[in-house]
Amino acid sequence: xxxxxxxxxxxxxxxxxxxxxxxxxxxxxxxxxxxxxxxxxxxxxxxxxxxxxxxxxxxxxxxxxxxxxxxxxxxxxxxxxxxxxxxxxxxxxxxxxxxxxxxxxxxxxxxxxxxxxxxxxxxxxxxxxxxxxxxxxxxxxxxxxxxxxxxxxxxxxxxxxxxxxxxxxxxxxxxxxxxxxxxxxxxxxxxxxxxxxxxxxxxxxxxxxxxxxxxxxxxxxxxxxxxxxxxxxxxxxxxxxxxxxxxxxxxxxxxxxxxxxxxxxxxxxxxxxxxxxxxxxxxxxxxxxxxxxx
Amino acid sequence: xxxxxxxxxxxxxxxxxxxxxxxxxxxxxxxxxxxxxxxxxxxxxxxxxxxxxxxxxxxxxxxxxxxxxxxxxxxxxxxxxxxxxxxxxxxxxxxxxxxxxxxxxxxxxxxxxxxxxxxxxxxxxxxxxxxxxxxxxxxxxxxxxxxxxxxxxxxxxxxxxxxxxxxxxxxxxxxxxxxxxxxxxxxxxxxxxxxxxxxxxxxxxxxxxxxxxxxxxxxxxxxxxxxxxxxxxxxxxxxxxxxxxxxxxxxxxxxxxxxxxxxxxxxxxxxxxxxxxxxxxxxxxxxxxxxxxxxxxxxxxxxxxxxxxxxxxxxxxxxxxxxxxxxxxxxxxxxxxxxxxx
Numbered sequence: 001x002x003x004x005x006x007x008x009x010x011x012x013x014x015x016x017x018x019x020x021x022x023x024x025x026x027x028x029x030x031x032x033x034x035x036x037x038x039x040x041x042x043x044x045x046x047x048x049x050x051x052x053x054x055x056x057x058x059x060x061x062x063x064x065x066x067x068x069x070x071x072x073x074x075x076x077x078x079x080x081x082x083x084x085x086x087x088x089x090x091x092x093x094x095x096x097x098x099x100x101x102x103x104x105x106x107x108x109x110x111x112x113x114x115x116x117x118x119x120x121x122x123x124x125x126x127x128x129x130x131x132x133x134x135x136x137x138x139x140x141x142x143x144x145x146x147x148x149x150x151x152x153x154x155x156x157x158x159x160x161x162x163x164x165x166x167x168x169x170x171x172x173x174x175x176x177x178x179x180x181x182x183x184x185x186x187x188x189x190x191x192x193x194x195x196x197x198x199x200x201x202x203x204x205x206x207x208x209x210x211x212x213x214x215x216x217x218x219x220x221x222x223x224x225x226x227x228x229x230x231x232x233x234x235x236x237x238x239x240x241x242x243x244x245x246x247x248x249x250x251x252x253x254x255x256x257x258x259x260x261x262x263x264x265x266x267x268x269x270x271x272x273x274x275x276x277x278x279x280x281x282x283x284x285x286x287x288x289x290x291x292x293x294x
Numbered sequence: 295x296x297x298x299x300x301x302x303x304x305x306x307x308x309x310x311x312x313x314x315x316x317x318x319x320x321x322x323x324x325x326x327x328x329x330x331x332x333x334x335x336x337x338x339x340x341x342x343x344x345x346x347x348x349x350x351x352x353x354x355x356x357x358x359x360x361x362x363x364x365x366x367x368x369x370x371x372x373x374x375x376x377x378x379x380x381x382x383x384x385x386x387x388x389x390x391x392x393x394x395x396x397x398x399x400x401x402x403x404x405x406x407x408x409x410x411x412x413x414x415x416x417x418x419x420x421x422x423x424x425x426x427x428x429x430x431x432x433x434x435x436x437x438x439x440x441x442x443x444x445x446x447x448x449x450x451x452x453x454x455x456x457x458x459x460x461x462x463x464x465x466x467x468x469x470x471x472x473x474x475x476x477x478x479x480x481x482x483x484x485x486x487x488x489x490x491x492x493x494x495x496x497x498x499x500x501x502x503x504x505x506x507x508x509x510x511x512x513x514x515x516x517x518x519x520x521x522x523x524x525x526x527x528x529x530x531x532x533x534x535x536x537x538x539x540x541x542x543x544x545x546x547x548x549x550x551x552x553x554x555x556x557x558x559x560x561x562x563x564x565x566x567x568x569x570x571x572x573x574x575x576x577x578x579x580x581x582x583x584x585x586x587x588x589x590x591x592x593x594x595x596x597x598x599x600x601x602x603x604x605x606x607x608x609x610x611x612x613x614x615x616x617x618x619x620x621x622x623x624x625x626x627x628x629x630x631x632x633x634x635x636x
Contacts, residue, residue: 026380030411037407041396108394112455115353115388116411118380291356 030117034125035132042133045095049137056088057081057144074153075234078160081145086227089171090199092137096130097178098192101287106187119287123179127280131175135168142167159234166230169272173223174199176276176283183286199224214255220263220271232262240264304330306463306494307352308371311361314347314518321347323518324361329463329496331366334489336509337498340627344518345498346391349467352496353388354379384413387461389469393452397441401427401451404440405458412459426454430484446477453481463494470504482508502623514626521626529622535567536589537620538597541582541610550576554583560600561585566593582610 060081064070071077101123104110113122142164146156178195185191203224210219218241219225232240241260263271305328312325322344329335339345350356352363354374364371365382374382395404405423410416427436430450440448449469456464466485470478485495485508499505505512512529514522522529546553558574565573566588573586587593594613601608 026413033407033410037403040403041399044398107396108392109396111391112389112393112395112408112452114355115383115386115390116408 027121030121031125031128034117034122035129038126038129039133042096042130046133046137049092049095049134050140052091053088053137053141054144056084057141057148061148070152074149074155075157075159077149077152078145078157078163079231079234081148082163082231085141085167085230086170086224088141089138089167089227090174090196092134093171093174093178094192094195096134097175098182098195099188100126100130100179101182101283101290102185102188102191105290120284123284123287127175127179131172134171134175138167138171139164157234163230163233166233166268169268170226170230173226173272173276173279176279177223180279180283180286183283183290211257211259214257216258218260218263218267220267221275223275225260226263226268226272228260228262229265229268237261304332305364305371306331306366307496308364309348309361310364312348312351312358312363313360314344314351314356315359321518322351322358322515325515325518325520327513327520327523329494330511331462331494332489332492333510334485334495334497334508336505336512337496337515338500338502338505338512338623339498339515340500343500343515345500345515346467347518348515349388349390349465349496349498352465353386353390354383355390384459385462387456387459387464389452389456389464389466391467392471393448393455395440395448395451397439399440400437401432401440401454402436405451405455408455409458412461414459422460423458426458429487430454430480446473449473449477450481453484457488457493461493463496464488466495466497468499468501469497470499470501478504502620514623516627522622535586536613538585538587538594539580539582539610539612539614540585540601540608543607543609545581557583557585557601560604561597564593564596564600566590 060083064080071080104113142160146160149160150156177199178191181195181198182188182191185194203222206222207219207225210217240262241258243256243258245256307327307329309325309327312322312327313320314322325344325348327335337345337348347356351358352374354376363374365374365385366372367378367382367385372378372382402423405426406419409419409422414422424433424436427433430453432447432450432454435443435447440451443451449472453466453469456466469485470481473481482504485497488495489508495508497505497509506526509526511525512522513520542553554574554576562569562573565586567573567586575584576582577584585597587597598608598611601611
């Protein structure tokens, strides 16, 4: 930096009246700027996720071709593409949400950022950016399936867009879980792996335990349970649970094992809203107190 | 603070009995300090003295256990609280500890984001970012990914992030740590330029030279306590000693001890100080003799005349600002350490 270069620069002080609004307007402005900045920063993840989605769709196309059988109804055809969709949502949430809080402590990027924006606003802005990108990724999967359905059946069932709505609602819940993990743990990779373990294995184990203990309680407290409505919505079962008699050991043969298929629409909406609110508020409280390692 | 141009109305930041405890450990204890408009205040102290904690409290990243920070707004000093931190701190730029960036963004993106977070008008942001980047001589890098930058360049972008929203006060926590000498000189030049623009600068460092070259006022912190706070000149006067750096030609390699003894015999009576050990010493790193004296310019001239009159080939005879403060700093830090140990 030469003196002459310095001298050439003229910096008229900013008139304080020109500085943009304070108060609530400031909050929305900062959140908006964060959405744009973080959205731009995560575009590569969106492209990666779109590629993964397309790969999944391609695999299902190949499977359907090998079977040489297409279901008679277009809705059944769409459902055939949703077998692993809840897992895909999980991967999407982990990819977009795993770093949301922990990255500023792991990479120490918070040193510059935290003096400029309150952490709550930063978290809201980032959450909105990432859920928007993740939703776009899921929507593209549905669009690809819709295209294939149109090619095969010359129609696209409207109900599949309602199913997409449930998928995005479930994404919100899973992303909230991942955000909490990101607040709790100190590394991005750890947060991602822990999220996967908790949401896949722990939920599955609890489901099995509930079933074999003969519990009749609907497992609305299990995040993964809400994923069932995405494909069940095409043909909601009534009742929403199945029962089968126990077998094997003496003394349990008179008991009935209940297996819940899907939450109701009302249950899913209320459950997801309450559950994700608890998770996100917990994540914020941890984030608010979290200090960088120096 | 002894300079007459500063008064109550020029105070932009005041720390009042500021204390921060972490469990039983007191990181900052009863800190009282005033920063005046347009001055550069250096916060000196060894590692762990409480410098970063002080700056984090100023940025409201951590809250004081006791005491308050007051910031001037609309002509009066307002206590910094959770409710007013947003608009009070708009006029501040902070560089706390290492500046780390997201690798996949460019200086233009990240600086625009930071400027707008702090209320800089969107329509003027683009030009402002280009101007400040040009000021650091990094225009050609403005649209390159930060992942390709050297540590020095990242540090410069970090410093730019503190001024991009045009703050009144710039707070820098060890801005030159880990940089090569050229980058350190550039950053010092940049700070002086900011001062010319009327910015108030609060800079912490454990590098005495860095502070003494730019600061008008120096605060020395040790074990969380303020052990000295005044202008550089007044601190020197308080120390009642300064250092002359003397280089001879040719350098007396192998005869350092003899030359030191000879110099001591000639010069000791002229230093204005009580006879003591190490009044004259040889610094192997700088290959220069260091002469302790009372800072009186008359004695300085007499010493030089005596040296030349006794056929010493003097190639350098200077009183570096850092040298003036060094002994005071070390003695204060040492005293603090002893007190702590007791």
